[in-house]
Amino acid sequence: MNVLIIEDEKALARELEIFLTNYNYICDICFDGTSASEKVAVNLYDFILIDLGLPDYDGLDLLKEAKKNNPDSAYIILTARAEINDRITGLDMGADDYLAKPFSLLELQSRMQAITRRKYGLKNNVIQLGDFLVNLTERTISFGSEPIPGITKKEFDLVAYLILHKNRTVTRNQLSEHIWGSVVNDDYDSNYIDAHIKNIRKKLNAYATTDWLETVRGLGYKVKINA
Secondary structure (H helix, E strand, O other), X not given: OEEEEEOOOHHHHHHHHHHHHHOOOEEEEEOOHHXXXXXXXXXXXXXXXXXXXXXXXXXXXXXXXXXXXXXXXXXXXXXXXXXXXXXXXXXXXXXXEEEEOOOOHHHHHHHHHHHHHHHOOOOOOEEEEOOEEEEOOOOEEEEOXXXXXXXXXXXXXXXXXXXXXXXXXXXXXXXXXXXXXXXXXXXXXXXXXXXXXXXXHHHHHXXXXXXXXXXXXXXXXXXXXXX
């Protein structure tokens, strides 16, 4: 998932980047509102972490602007401001959550997971796919009680992203953008995505069928989950 970190404290911004990258997020950083404004105008993000106390921009104004260009993003306000009105205003403007500085990075990650569950209608972090259990927190795919060995980070990311968009076709471009951080050019051979899907099926089919992982011819892939 793509994350934009808007934070003028460079040490904190780098710390956030390193921490979230370790959790397999793809991060962009902006240290001021002007560069952030340019980023949100041309890029789409799954999460936008926005500091209210920017040196050149009012954070609430930037939030309003970002919401226009990234209406489907999840927004978390990072603030050292003590005024409750600023937090309420941010939430009223569409922010999903806020964290007062200083905050725990583990709490941030936990809140991001909770927002993701709400956004995509997941009741918990363990999803059943046929005979398999996918643990989105521990990043494992299990058959029975044992995690299946040999699942790579990117292979898990593919399955997890398809789960978030359960019962909907996800195109190769969408998979590339949200997992690799780049869009597949129409003229580019996108077999690397197909190769990952083939590898996933091969590893899982050694245990049970994967008819829940469907190829949508000419478009992409879909994970089917019964309601």
